[in-house]
Amino acid sequence: MSYQVLARKWRPRTFHELVGQTHVQRALINALDQGRLHHAYLFTGTRGVGKTTLARILAKCLNCTAGGRGEEGVTSTPCGQCDSCRSIDEGRFVDLIEVDAASRTKVEDTRELLDNVQYAPTQGRYKVYLIDEVHMLSTSSFNALLKTLEEPPPHVKFLLATTDPHKLPPTVLSRCLQFTLKHLPPERVVEYLTHVLTEEGVAFEQSALWLLGKAAEGSMRDAMSLTDQAIAFGQGAVHHADVAAMLGTLDHRHVLALVEALADIDVAGLLDEVARLAEQGPDFAAVLDDVANVLHRLAIAQMVPDAVDNSHGDRQEVLALAARFTAEDVQLYYQIGIQGRGDMAYAPDLRGALEMTLMRMLAFRPQGVPKPPTHALPLAPERSKPETAPAEPETTPSLPPWGVDATPSSAPEVRPPDPKVEPVLDPASAVDPKPETEPGWQPASPPDDETPREHAPPGRLDHAGWLDGFASLGLGGLTRNLAAHCQLKHDDGTTLELRLDPDQAAMQAEIHQTRIAKALAAQGTQRRVVFIPEPLDPTLETPQQRETRRVQARHAQALDTLNRDPHVQRLKETLGATFMKNGVTPVQRTDSDT
Structure with a gap:
């Protein structure tokens, strides 16, 4: 017996076998059960979603002779065994006249067709x-x-x-009941392919089915045809590598690897992954499109996790990746990716354009890129210390104002500066330079606009210390903005509780707590930081x-x-001049402003 392709062998025979068109099934089943039949139905939708299949099932429902109910004898559940059902399935039912309008467009063909309408059905x-x-x-x-x-x-x-209802005259549309069939999501396609291949006894990899489901673009018939091709390509099995080679598409796992390198802030890993991609000769513009698509899904995962689609079968991986990014980083990366996509037309090399766009994402992130490791400069240790230079004594960082006893395990290691390397100044220190030995959390005296307050017991942080040392933490981006709206609620020596303004509670995330703790x-x-969203104490100030x-006072x-x-005063008297108060900007900073 000759081989029958999967698309024909597994074509649905009843409404209940139809996949993904519940809204049409419900309307037709109810109409058939209640005997409320229209004389003309119009089924619209893209190729391969089930228009002709649905019409044949409806024809069986109208002509089944074994399962009919009521005077009309129609049913929503055709038996599939009577002569009418078998004839329709086999394409030999004389009272089902199928016309291909693409090959019979002339008016003579239509008139010939309508000449037989008046005659009663034969079978x-x-x-x-x-x-x-x-x-x-x-x-x-x-x-x-x-x-x-x-x-x-x-x-x-x-x-x-x-497939194109817009080309139909309004006079035709108004005479029909119109049903629009939907695109099938990849999840439904993969689910059905899993059932079919299991019944067929064909070995398969789940990730390969996701490639087929994505390539089908919502068409079940295309998915079945691609599955037939994949079985032949893989010698009776459906494997991920074979399907990727057959489709000539980019392996989605490479895109996820690029995004993971962005999460790790690993520039070397990013370039290595692009080099591996280049061996496959991909469309680098399409790679950037896929990266932007993943970033879009990450943003959704951060805002509404339940709304993340599973179009690649990677929903759990996307949710895990979303937890490794801040919301502002994802939005920034997406914007840079979209801008870089447009700039690719002017780039001398597409691979270079992709690498520059990915590196630009990290270069412009609010937290910056970590400094390269010391092994990148192998000669620095020998050249950094002259032979006549005395040994640098070990120093212990001064205690913060709240009296924490810094232990050797928690105190940062103090290393002598390299005389050969230019020090990189912090932006804040460039504006307001301080002595190099001054610790960040150690104001010399209470500011002029503050009254002296008692500090917490030794080893504890009080709210005054939180306010005085906030600027020296060096926080940036959304983390700084979030911390600036906090009041110190309690410090027990291990956990620092920050009372967070409820208006800012939507921005809290574990990554911000981690950054403040660092x-x-x-x-x-050494503290574990916890946000407590609750109304602020009106007697205390937040850093913001x-x-x-202070800005208003200045x-x-x-x-x-x-x-x-x-x-x-002379200008006012002579010319009648007045101040534009909003244009006055103080330029001199006092000690109380630090």
Whole structure:
């Protein structure tokens, strides 16, 4: 017996076997059960979603002789065993007239077809006209069809199918019940392919089915045809490597590897992965598109985890990756990727354009890129210490203002500077330089606008210390903004509880707690940081409120200084000049501003 392709062998025979078109199934089943039948149905949708299959199932429901109910005898569950059902399945039912409108577009063909409408069915209960690709009919053919389509004989049903309903005249659309069939999501395609291959006894890899489901682009028929091709390509089995080679598509695992390198801030790993991709000769623009697509899914995973699609069968991997990025990093990377995609047209080399775009993502991240490891400069240790230089004594970092006893395990190691290497100054220190030996959390005296307050017991941090040492933590981006809206609630020596403004609670994430803990550890304070979203204490300030108050005070002081200036007063008297208060910016900083 000759081989029958999977698309024909596994074509649904009843409504319940149809996949992914529940909205159409429900309407037709209810209409059949209640006997509310229309004379013309129009099924629309892209190729391979089940338009013709649905029409044939409906034809069986109208003509089944074994499972009928009521006076009409129609049923929503055809038996599949009677002569009518078997004849329709085998394509030899004389009262099912299938017409290919693409090859019979002339008005003469339509008139010849309609000449037999008036005659009663020969074998079945209804004479069913199934016109496929009906949008291909000529205008004259549509005009000839209109009257019969509106008022056909009671024994005639019209079933029309098309991939382009916009080309149908409104007069035809108004005479039909229209059902739009949906694209099939990859999840449903993979689920059905798994069932088919299991029944067929074909060995397969689940990841290979996801490649087929994605390549089918919503068409079940395409998915079945590709599966037939994959079985032949893989000598009776469906393997991931074979399907990827057959389709000539980029392996999605390479894209995930690129995103993982971004999460690890691993520039070397990023370039190595691009080099491995280059061996396959991919479309580098498509690679960047796939990276942007993954970043889009990461953003959804961070905001609404339940909404993440499983189009590649990698939902769990995407959720795990989303936890390794901050929301601002994902948004920044996506924007850079989209911009880099447009710039590829002007790049001299597409691979170089991809590498530059990926490295630009890391270069512009708010936290920057970690400094290269010391082994990158192998001669630095020998050249950094002259032979006559005395040994550098070990130093212990000064205690923070709240009196933490820094232990050797928690205190950062102090290394002598390299005289050959230019030190990289922190941006804050460039604006307000301080002595090199001054620790970050050690104000010399209370600011002028603050009254002296008692610190917490030794080994504990109080709110005054939190305010005074906040600027020296060196936090950046969203983490700094989040911490600036916090008040110190409690410090038990191991856990630092920060009272978070409820308006900022939506931005809290574990990564921000980790960054604050690392910044504290760099100052000699080992703490686990916990956010407590609750109303702020009105008697205490947050770092943000303190900074705002000081900025306003400096602005008021600057205005007062200008108003008392004799030259300014003379200008006011002579020219009637007035101040634009919003344009006054204080430029001199006092000790209390640090």
